[in-house]
Amino acid sequence: AQSVAQPEDQVNVAEGNPLTVKCTYSVSGNPYLFWYVQYPNRGLQFLLKYITGDNLVKGSYGFEAEFNKSQTSFHLKKPSALVSDSALYFCAVYTDKLIFGTGTRLQVFP
Amino acid sequence: EAGVAQSPRYKIIEKRQSVAFWCNPISGHATLYWYQQILGQGPKLLIQFQNNGVVDDSQLPKDRFSAERLKGVDSTLKIQPAKLEDSAVYLCASSLGLARTDTQYFGPGTRLTVL
Numbered sequence: 001a002q003s004v005a006q007p008e009d010q011v012n013v014a015e016g017n018p019l020t021v022k023c024t025y026s027v028s029g030n031p032y033l034f035w036y037v038q039y040p041n042r043g044l045q046f047l048l049k050y051i052t053g054d055n056l057v058k059g060s061y062g063f064e065a066e067f068n069k070s071q072t073s074f075h076l077k078k079p080s081a082l083v084s085d086s087a088l089y090f091c092a093v094y095t096d097k098l099i100f101g102t103g104t105r106l107q108v109f110p
Numbered sequence: 111e112a113g114v115a116q117s118p119r120y121k122i123i124e125k126r127q128s129v130a131f132w133c134n135p136i137s138g139h140a141t142l143y144w145y146q147q148i149l150g151q152g153p154k155l156l157i158q159f160q161n162n163g164v165v166d167d168s169q170l171p172k173d174r175f176s177a178e179r180l181k182g183v184d185s186t187l188k189i190q191p192a193k194l195e196d197s198a199v200y201l202c203a204s205s206l207g208l209a210r211t212d213t214q215y216f217g218p219g220t221r222l223t224v225l
Contacts, residue, residue, distance in 0.1 A: 032210045043216035094210045100152030
């Protein structure tokens with residue numbers, strides 16, 4: 001079955017430090033991978049996507065993600081975290097529909 | 111460019127009552143989606159429209175949920191009668207087309223509480 005997993009319910013990081021939010025996937029064929037962010041009482045905002053090509057994808061707000069086919073991972077990264085990055089992050093994979101992970105809450109402490 | 115609009119933002123009803131949600135997608139987007147997001151979970155697709163036709167409604171509980179997109183633009187999602195387990199955020203999204211590479215853009219959602 002096609003699926004995506006986010007192994008961490010919460011990630012805590014100090015402001016200014018690098019952050020990583022993990023995502024692994026299981027699909028047959030080529031994966032189409034997405035990251036979205038959700039702020040309280042708001043819908044999901046698109047951050048970035050991997051379709052093909054360069055394994056390092058750059059997105060909105062300074063975020064980037066690294067596609068690793070051998071490890072079936074698509075981890076979200078940012079070199080220097082901001083307090084305003086604190087939110088709920090969702091990884092998703094598109095098969096015949098968009099399938100979301102359970103989300104990872106990122107908490108950035110000042 | 112205006113985003114996806116949804117209303118109402120919040121709704122509280124009692125079980126067995128009916129409720130309807132409205133969505134206006136991004137202008138020019140042919141594909142419209144309704145998702146259900148239960149607290150602590152990722153969004154789950156309920157129904158997908160391409161213009162005014164249904165593409166996928168395999169996860170829509172058809173005994174109580176219905177949706178329409180009559181003119182290929184706005185859409186409504188209805189629940190009748192509501193159950194306690196329908197308490198969730200209902201998200202509408204739209205995309206240009208049906209391609210796997212098309213990004214889905216989400217509205218702010220409607221938070222439904224069923225008492």
